[in-house]
Amino acid sequence: MSLSKAAATAVFAGLVALGGSFTTAQAASPATPAHTGPAHGLALAKQVFSSANPSRAYARLSAADKAAFDGVEKPVSVNRTVRTAAIRPMSGGCWDEWVRYDFRAAAGNTVYTAWQGLNWCSNGSGITGYHVYDRGGETSTPGWSFQGDNGQGSRNVGWEVRQYTKEKFTFGIGSYGYSANTCVQIRGGATGLYSSSASCSLY
Numbered sequence: 001m002s003l004s005k006a007a008a009t010a011v012f013a014g015l016v017a018l019g020g021s022f023t024t025a026q027a028a029s030p031a032t033p034a035h036t037g038p039a040h041g042l043a044l045a046k047q048v049f050s051s052a053n054p055s056r057a058y059a060r061l062s063a064a065d066k067a068a069f070d071g072v073e074k075p076v077s078v079n080r081t082v083r084t085a086a087i088r089p090m091s092g093g094c095w096d097e098w099v100r101y102d103f104r105a106a107a108g109n110t111v112y113t114a115w116q117g118l119n120w121c122s123n124g125s126g127i128t129g130y131h132v133y134d135r136g137g138e139t140s141t142p143g144w145s146f147q148g149d150n151g152q153g154s155r156n157v158g159w160e161v162r163q164y165t166k167e168k169f170t171f172g173i174g175s176y177g178y179s180a181n182t183c184v185q186i187r188g189g190a191t192g193l194y195s196s197s198a199s200c201s202l203y
Helices: 005-011 039-050 054-059 063-073
Strands: 075-084 093-105 110-122 127-138 144-156 160-171 178-189 194-197
Touching: 039 054, 039 063, 063 093, 075 110, 075 194, 093 178, 093 194, 110 144, 110 160, 110 178, 127 144, 127 160, 127 178
Parallel strands: none
Antiparallel strands: 075 093, 093 110, 110 127, 144 160, 160 178, 178 194
């Protein structure tokens, strides 16, 4: 079962960049619900999505409980974790970076996660090769699901390679709800310098 289109719209009123990538590290948080922490909101979300009629279950929530529900379902900030073998700049060589982005709700729980691992090599002045060796996504938030690989793109500008992978997540079931195409991008330089972002833009 799924939320009706009207209920899904109510839940996600204000969700930025629907159907696109979350490219900002921080967005404004909604009003703090009466219960602190994600436990209450997640319990409500499980009840709503396990009911025979999720639309009706959501509609019957009190205003405070709807706020708690929204507080665990809407991604409003991003946390980054990086592992790398690029220890210091060098005049040629090969490097590795792995990065994970946790898209978090106002209550503090992770709504969904996406990651990428990239290795690249250079001759000191230009990129000579690169390869995505790991990518993916995950969610255990009620109402959300991971739909898998939704594309990738790269651009070698000589002194730097820019590589993104795109993962698709959906909220709701069937024809109702929303999808989020989430990008993880790594930029690896010819001397081992690197950066990462949650952006699909290669420019």
